[in-house]
């Protein structure tokens with residue numbers, strides 16, 4: 001894929017999409033910690049990441065990209081990261097499988113960025129030679145599940161009570177999408 005890539009949102013905001021680099025450390029830390037503070041359907045909700053932790057993550061993400069094990073894309077509005085998306089190749093007998101994750105900053109949702117990033121991840125995964133994409137969603141995250149279905153994902157099943165959410169538990173929807181060989 002050719003990066004950086006310019007994308008116009010539904011509201012005609014100009015967003016630049018490209019793979020993350022080590023120089024993105026501070027903007028990625030700001031993005032991830034803002035996201036973690038938000039009470040939403042994300043695994044990282046409630047956590048706080050230090051600069052040192054994020055540096056380790058970022059270096060390993062860049063190394064994994066060089067080894068064709070992972071693509072982590074970011075969307076930037078000016079210098080600010082407004083969305084992040086990744087596909088991770090799984091090891092060993094799941095070496096043909098990629099796990100996907102997408103996150104769009106609150107103020108930037110509903111503008112087409114999540115959908116665009118999903119399409120790019122599917123294209124990147126195909127280029128990596130993956131044969132199957134997998135993702136997990138909170139059962140009540142109807143909007144995200146709707147987006148994934150639009151992008152060709154199907155529901156494999158629901159694991160009851162897998163996520164701790166608010167004062168209770170909720171199911172984990174496992175979705176999959178075969179890729180063209």
Ligand SMILES: CC(C)(COP(=O)(O)OP(=O)(O)OC[C@H]1O[C@@H](n2cnc3c(N)ncnc32)[C@H](O)[C@@H]1OP(=O)(O)O)[C@@H](O)C(=O)NCCC(=O)NCCS
Pocket residue numbers: 040041042102103104105108109110111112113114115116136137138141142143144145146147150
């Ligand atoms: C889920 C998330 C990634 C989606 O990104 P986004 O940029 O807001 O989504 P988009 O604006 O690209 O819109 C997604 C598509 O899903 C569709 N969609 C939204 N809600 C839907 C619903 N309830 N049913 C069906 N489709 C729905 C939209 O109509 C849109 O399709 P369209 O452009 O053809 O109309 C983003 O909202 C987010 O980060 N949310 C918080 C964290 C999260 O829940 N992450 C997912 C964890 S599994």
